[in-house]
Amino acid sequence: MDFAANFAGILLGGLSAGTVLFIVSVGLSVTMGLMGFVNLAHGAFAMFGGYVIVLSMNRAHFGFAAALALGFVATAAISVVLERTLYRRLYRASELDQVLFTIGLIFIFIAGAIIVVGPESQTLQLPAALRGQINLGFLQYRTYSIFLIVVGFLIGLGISLAFERTRIGAQIRATVDNRRMAESLGINVDRLFTITFAFGSGMAGIGGGLGAEFLGLDPQYGLKYLVYFLIAVSVGGLGSVMGVYYASLILGVLDFVLKLYLPKGGTLFIYALTILLLLWRPQGLFGRKET
Amino acid sequence: MSAAASTATDDPGARDLVTRHRLRWWEALPWIIGLGFYFAFPDYLGFGAELLAMILFALSLDLALGYAGIVTLGHAAFFGAGAYTVGMLAFYDIWTEPITSLLLAALAAAGIGFLSGLVLLRTRGLTLLMLTLCTMALLQEAANMARAYTGGFDGLPDLAIAPVFGVFEFNPLYANTQYLYSLGVLLVCFIFVRTLIYSPFGQSLTGIRENLLRMHAIGSPVRLRLVICYTISAALAGIAGGLWAQTNAYVNLSALDLDRAATVFIVLILGGYGRLYGAFVGAVVYMALEHFLAKIYPTAWQLGLGLLLVMIALFARNGILGIGEALWQRYGARRKTP
Numbered sequence: 001m002d003f004a005a006n007f008a009g010i011l012l013g014g015l016s017a018g019t020v021l022f023i024v025s026v027g028l029s030v031t032m033g034l035m036g037f038v039n040l041a042h043g044a045f046a047m048f049g050g051y052v053i054v055l056s057m058n059r060a061h062f063g064f065a066a067a068l069a070l071g072f073v074a075t076a077a078i079s080v081v082l083e084r085t086l087y088r089r090l091y092r093a094s095e096l097d098q099v100l101f102t103i104g105l106i107f108i109f110i111a112g113a114i115i116v117v118g119p120e121s122q123t124l125q126l127p128a129a130l131r132g133q134i135n136l137g138f139l140q141y142r143t144y145s146i147f148l149i150v151v152g153f154l155i156g157l158g159i160s161l162a163f164e165r166t167r168i169g170a171q172i173r174a175t176v177d178n179r180r181m182a183e184s185l186g187i188n189v190d191r192l193f194t195i196t197f198a199f200g201s202g203m204a205g206i207g208g209g210l211g212a213e214f215l216g217l218d219p220q221y222g223l224k225y226l227v228y229f230l231i232a233v234s235v236g237g238l239g240s241v242m243g244v245y246y247a248s249l250i251l252g253v254l255d256f257v258l259k260l261y262l263p264k265g266g267t268l269f270i271y272a273l274t275i276l277l278l279l280w281r282p283q284g285l286f287g288r289k290e291t
Numbered sequence: 292m293s294a295a296a297s298t299a300t301d302d303p304g305a306r307d308l309v310t311r312h313r314l315r316w317w318e319a320l321p322w323i324i325g326l327g328f329y330f331a332f333p334d335y336l337g338f339g340a341e342l343l344a345m346i347l348f349a350l351s352l353d354l355a356l357g358y359a360g361i362v363t364l365g366h367a368a369f370f371g372a373g374a375y376t377v378g379m380l381a382f383y384d385i386w387t388e389p390i391t392s393l394l395l396a397a398l399a400a401a402g403i404g405f406l407s408g409l410v411l412l413r414t415r416g417l418t419l420l421m422l423t424l425c426t427m428a429l430l431q432e433a434a435n436m437a438r439a440y441t442g443g444f445d446g447l448p449d450l451a452i453a454p455v456f457g458v459f460e461f462n463p464l465y466a467n468t469q470y471l472y473s474l475g476v477l478l479v480c481f482i483f484v485r486t487l488i489y490s491p492f493g494q495s496l497t498g499i500r501e502n503l504l505r506m507h508a509i510g511s512p513v514r515l516r517l518v519i520c521y522t523i524s525a526a527l528a529g530i531a532g533g534l535w536a537q538t539n540a541y542v543n544l545s546a547l548d549l550d551r552a553a554t555v556f557i558v559l560i561l562g563g564y565g566r567l568y569g570a571f572v573g574a575v576v577y578m579a580l581e582h583f584l585a586k587i588y589p590t591a592w593q594l595g596l597g598l599l600l601v602m603i604a605l606f607a608r609n610g611i612l613g614i615g616e617a618l619w620q621r622y623g624a625r626r627k628t629p
Binding site: 032036038086089090093094095096097098099100101103104105106107108109110111112114115223226227230231234238264265267268271272274275278279282283 | 356362364410411413414416417418420421422424425426428429432433436549553556557560564590591593594596597598599600601603604605608
């Protein structure tokens with residue numbers, strides 16, 4: 001195989017991994033930007049959604065699309081319950097309490113997954129249409145990866161259009177920029193946050209399911225990939241949808257390339273780059289400067 | 292005009308402030324209990340030594356997080372730096388004298404703390420959290436890569452540590468020496484931290500935590516103070532890590548991982564941060580629960596721990612000591628007004 005096709009293959013692999021990262025992290029970015037809430041349990045929501053999706057397919061024989069929808073709804077529902085009962089008590093608390101609380105939630109999710117489903121890793125059975133290879137004209141590539149890239153692009157496009165064009169999107173942007181002013185203008189920030197939190201968690205659930213094929217799905221999921229989700233969010237910039245999209249894709253491609261060419265020290269470079277970038281721009285690539 | 296002078300001593304609030312650094316009778320309790328444990332539970336001294344290292348580690352975090360308000364999730368970076376310093380020195384037979392090894396561990400950790408603090412402490416909030424996390428992950432990855440020196444994933448086993456003072460040998464089967472040695476190191480470090488906390492420097496750290504803007508306004512060199520505090524905290528964490536490596540006679544990547552950083556965070560907040568003895572209470576409760584519960588019901592332990600953390604975050608922000616203090620105040624108030 002010639003170099004160009006080889007390179008394109010690596011790029012596509014990285015892009016598909018980055019897409020999953022984006023789908024999981026986008027909600028975290030928006031909710032953190034809105035409320036400044038350090039929600040370390042976001043990965044646990046992704047795990048929860050992933051379990052719902054995989055188990056509903058493997059045990060209840062749901063179709064892929066139906067399972068994804070169920071995963072979204074179930075994760076959004078549980079996150080709303082948690083947000084209304086527990087999270088909201090901590091909005092004005094210190095970061096310390098928020099970190100402690102969400103670490104506690106991660107442990108509860110881990111134990112819950114072990115008790116209900118078991119400690120073993122779950123596998124996603126792809127529908128026949130997404131298995132195998134697809135001919136892109138210049139190379140053959142895995143259908144599922146291409147599917148992920150396209151879906152991720154559509155989701156990113158959809159969310160940023162909703163951000164730019166809808167009323168609720170405008171309210172979110174206003175609140176991220178200046179929360180007090182938005183409240184003074186009569187925007188119901190409380191309700192706005194519940195809606196975004198539910199939507200973001202639901203997306204994370206879908207991401208957990210879509211990524212299960214190559215990230216795996218086990219009770220430790222929420223802790224194992226937490227650093228990656230946080231890197232995507234903080235590099236992209238809090239509250240910026242496009243920021244998270246680009247950061248996730250860059251991270252995915254970098255991870256793929258480095259793992260291939262530098263199998264031993266690839267992750268080292270990612271951490272070092274993240275540190276350098278955050279020192280240069282603490283607000284992330286696309287974040288607004290704190291006022 | 293003696294008004295100012297008399298209020299300083301007559302006002303009960305002022306008197307409390309003037310005398311707050313004095314030793315109370317109950318401050319001897321941890322050390323009496325520590326010595327009592329040695330005689331009462333000779334079979335659990337290995338566990339005891341591990342517990343003492345954890346107390347020291349939590350104490351170091353208390354200095355940074357509880358007093359200066361630096362919210363870090365990467366404190367295991369310094370624990371690991373200390374552990375690997377002791378480990379590598381002993382494994383390659385370069386230096387095995389325990390006490391000087393600990394000083395070298397403190398030096399190595401302090402160096403990393405100083406360099407990273409110098410750049411990281413410009414930021415706050417989520418960015419700082421991320422940067423501390425990434426620094427730790429970076430060190431762990433580096434330790435994993437430098438397999439030729441650090442043993443990589445397997446770590447460095449069977450460290451030979453020279454006898455303490457040239458007399459008391461570390462016996463892997465009976466941890467008597469390890470325990471008393473750890474208790475001694477903890478005592479020295481604790482006296483240092485206690486003195487530091489009540490010094491003007493320590494007071495300015497509390498000031499930075501409570502009101503950053505005001506500290507800037509009165510001309511306090513905030514950044515410098517934070518960096519110094521972070522460096523000292525890192526040095527203490529390095530000693531804790533070195534102690535852990537010496538008493539266990541091995542070092543591996545677990546010294547640097549997120550689990551350890553999260554554990555010490557949990558231990559400190561469980562006990563109560565910013566109050567010196569929170570590290571003791573938190574470590575004893577956590578380690579005892581973990582030692583006896585986690586081995587029997589690991590899943591139930593995780594579930595219980597999760598619930599406990601959520602409850603603390605929601606209802607008992609000052610940890611176990613905070614609850615005790617509130618009860619004491621209520622009880623004391625009732626006694627005074629019959």
